[in-house]
Amino acid sequence: MKFLHRVFVLLLMSTLVLESEAGLGGIDRRPRRSVCMSRPYPARASMVPCMNRPTHTCYNYNCYPGCVRVTGSTTRTCRNGRWFGTDLVCKGSCCSSPPIPRGTMVESCPSPYTDGAVCTYKCSRFWHIPDSGSTTKTCSNGVWTGTDLVCKLKKEPKPVCSAPPSPANTRKKRCSLRSPPQQSDYCVYECSPGYVQIAGIDFKSCSYGAWKGPDLVCVKSCPSPYTGDAVTKYCRPRAPFPVGARCSFYCSYPLYIPVHGNTTRTCSNDGTWTGTPLFCIRARPCQALTSPTNGAQSPLAPYYFPATVTFTCNPGYVLNGNETTTCRPDGSWSNSTPTCTVGQCSTLTAPTNGALTTFGVIFTCNSGYVRNGAETSTCQAGGTWSNPVPTCTPRPCPGLTAPTNGALSPTGPNYAYPNQVTVTYNSGCDLDGVSPVTCQADGTWSNLVGTCRRYEETTIMPETGETTVMPETDETTTMPKTGCPSPYTSDAVRKYCRPPFRVGARCSFYCRNPWYIPVSGSITRTCSNDGTWTGTLLVCIRAKPCQALTSPTNGAQSPLAPYYIPATVTFTCNPGYVLNGNETTTCRPDGSWSNPTPTCTVGQCSTLTTPTNGALTPVGVIFTCNPGYVRNGAEISTCHGADGSWSNPVPTCTPRPCPGLTAPTNGALSPTGPNYAYPNQVTVTCNSGCDLDGVSPVTCQADGTWSSPVVTCRRNKETTIMPETGVTTKHG
Structure with a gap:
């Protein structure tokens, strides 16, 4: 019965397999590729892999020279294993x-292996010698004759x-030696x-019989040089440090400064470092500096040793004192802040056809003239001016060409402001245009050069095609102006x-901001019917820079220097402080501040109370809660000194x-x-007949998690008698 049962199970399984393969498209009857394990090696034949075939799947065979094929295949192919x-x-x-007999090797054996070929053998190991047999074999009638060579020790x-050597300054770390040392014994060395x-x-x-390997070479070395927390070292070569190694040391710039010790140390022959360790201390910051009146400083605070500040004076002022000062290690300055006074130079005269500013620093030329020379001149420490007074020369106009049947007076070719050129015409001709024409301040001509036409010229009227004769006349007809010349602007003025x-036509004028400011003239001009511009020429002068400002203590300013009209600086105070004065100030044209x-100053607010289960900073600005509590409210409160109130109330900590x-099942x-x-505790109780599996009570911790995972309640272990065996077991 058991045998029939097994046969039935096997038939059922094969049926299921066939059905599953049919459901997947039928049984795959394609040949599967297999690897042939061993290659055929026929006697007296050479073997060569087939070309353009996968490796180890096809070989060609040929009989050795002197032999002929009797039967068999010259090509063998691996298929299906x-x-x-x-x-x-x-x-x-x-x-x-x-x-090749065991323990031997072929010394010489010429191929092909034809009848009469001789192969010579020798022992394959150095310490073996021939014992018996022949050292040669001869090919005779397809068989190698001669007895096999046998080798012995x-x-x-x-x-x-x-004994193993002992190089200087070394010691043996471990050795594997026999007595006496023999082949393959060794020693490991260390310095x-x-x-x-x-x-x-x-x-x-x-x-x-000899010890192989170069000797270990060791030289005296120094330990790693000591460096404090404020010292950084740079060594060549790096650790380990042999004799002659050199290390450089420097302080962590800019917070630390050296007080004693060497910045360079060398490893000496006795294994010690020359010099003494470098010792650095934290540098004390230097107090902020105030720029001299009518001057400036660079860079701005903060300053640490060895920062250097450079002072400069505004144009027209001379520096009295040291140009630079250096921050010392003790927080003091090497030189005091200098002053800027009005330069004691000779009085400058305005250039002909030009002008200069009140302090004789900036030169300008009148309308129609061009400056030849520097625009500014500064009074130097020696009482001399940096640049001489420039000259103002008339602005040139382009050359003119005399009209046909006419002439120009003067003839040119060089014309400049305010030259006038008269157009004259030959006898028998009339002038068609304006004469004279004037070279204007902007370098253009007031009118185009007219033409000269003969009397009684014939003109065809375009409307009717009739021919008329222009009569000779001495009357002068005044033509209305149709436009204006280009309005003149100086280098300090721009037009739109x-x-x-x-x-x-309407033109707008403005000064180059922020370097120039208007002093006179019109900012808008219109071309009138008489060909002239309304209003007067806009005149701009260079604005004087305002001196640098110092931020109020416990406050800040924005933006920083330099300042030119109409720059505005805004002041702010740190949290807990109140601004006393104007919040902004504006740079005026004369270089002063508005x-x-x-x-x-510290805000006058009432004292804040610490929140329950929390804390606040000493100045009562930042609130924090104790571990296990969460803040409900703002983190920061700022004193509004003006009305004595706080920006935010004291928060609560919950x-x-x-x-x-x-609750667990059965609990x-x-x-x-x-x-x-936090910090609640929860007790877990189990119903009667159940045991507690876990910890009780569990506590809500400060991070918002429970101290133990959830526990379970399981029934007590009961006693049951198995009916088959009568064995008593306990189960839960």
């Missing part, structure tokens, strides 16, 4: 590859080594304490308008909540929840 074809059989006077003693390796290797072995400038720098708990929680928070 076996080789197709039959072994090649070669007959004749050739031999197969010569045999030499009876001479094996080579031994002397003696206080020495480091610079060449050689740490291993020597006994080989054929485009040609052509017809009657009614308002003085304000001050920042216990951090923990996630809700679910209960106390308290039942669902809201738990």
Whole structure:
């Protein structure tokens, strides 16, 4: 019965397999590729892999010279795990590859292996010699003749080594030696304490009676040089430090400064460092500096040793004192702040056809003239001016060409402001245009050069095609103006308008901001019917810079210097401080400020109380809560000194909540929840007949998690008698 049952199970399983393969598209009957394990090696034949075929799947065979094929295949192919074809059989006077007896090797054996070929053998091991047999084999009628060579061990003693060497300044770390040392015995070396390796290797072995391997070379070394927390070192070479190694030391710039010790130390022959360790201390910051009146300083605070500040004076002022000062290690300055006074130079005269500013620093030329020379001149410490007074030359106009049948007076070719050129015409001609024309301040001509036409010229009227004769006349007809010349602007003025400038055209003018300011003239001009511009020429002068400002104590300012009209500086105070004075100040044209720098004083607010289960900073600005509590309210409160109130009330600190708990099966929680928070404790109780599996009570911790995972209640172990065996077991 059991046998029939097994047969039924096997038939059922095969049926299921066939059905599953049919469901997947039928049984895959394609041949599967397999690897042939061994290659055929026919005697007296050579073997070569087939071309353009996968490796180890096809080979070509040929009989050795002197032999001919009797039967078998010359090509064997691996398919489905076996080789197709039959072994090649070669007959004749050739031999197969010569045999190699155990412990021997072929010394010489010329191929092909034809009848009469001789192969010579020798022992393959150095310490073996021939014992019996022949050292040659001969190919005779396809068979190698001669007895196999047998080798034996030499009876001479094996080579031994002397005691292992001991290079200077080294010691043996471990050795594997026999007595006396023999082949393959070895020793491992290391440098003696206080020495480091610079060449050689740490291993020597006994080989054929001699110790092989270069000696380990060790030289005296120094320990790593000491450096404090404020010192950084740079060594060449890096650790280990042999004799002659050099290390450089420097302080952590800019917070630390050296007080004693050497910045360079060298490893000496006795294994110690020259000099003494570098010792650095934290540098004391230097107090902020105030720029001199009518001057400036660079850079701005903060300053640490060895910062250097450079002072400069505004144009027209001379520096009295040292130009630079350096921050010392003790927080003091090497020089006091200098002053800027009005330069004591000779009075400058305005250039002809030009002008200069009140302090004789900036030169300008009148309208129609061009400056030849520097725009500014500064009074230097020696009482001399940096640049001479420039000259103002008339602005040139382009050359003119005399009209046909006419002439120019003067003839040119060089014309400049305010030259006038008269156009004259030959006898028998009339002038068609304006004469004279004037070279204007902007370098253009007031009108185009007219033409000269003969009397009684014939003109065809375009409207009718009739021919008329222009009569000779001495009357002068005044033509109305159709536009204005380009309005003149100086180097300090810019205009906004485009040609052509017809009657009614409007131009706007403005100074180059922020370097120039208007002093007179019109900012808008219109081309009138008479060909002239309304208003007067806009005149701008260079604005004087305002002196640098110092931020109020416990406050700040924005932006920083330099300042030119109409720059505005805004002042702010740190949290807990109140601004006394104007919040802003504006740079005026004369270089002064509209308002003085304000001050920042401690706000007069009531004392804040610490929140329950929390804390506040000494100045009562930042609130924090104790571990296990969460802040409800603002973190920061700022004193509004003006009305004595705080920006935010004192927050509260409430216990951090923990996630809700679910009572275990066959158990209960106390308290039942669902809201738990730090540092609540929950007790787990189990029903009668159940045991507690876990810890009770569990506590809500400061991070909002429970101290132990949820516990379970399982029934007590009960006693049950198994009916089959009568064995008593306990189960839960």
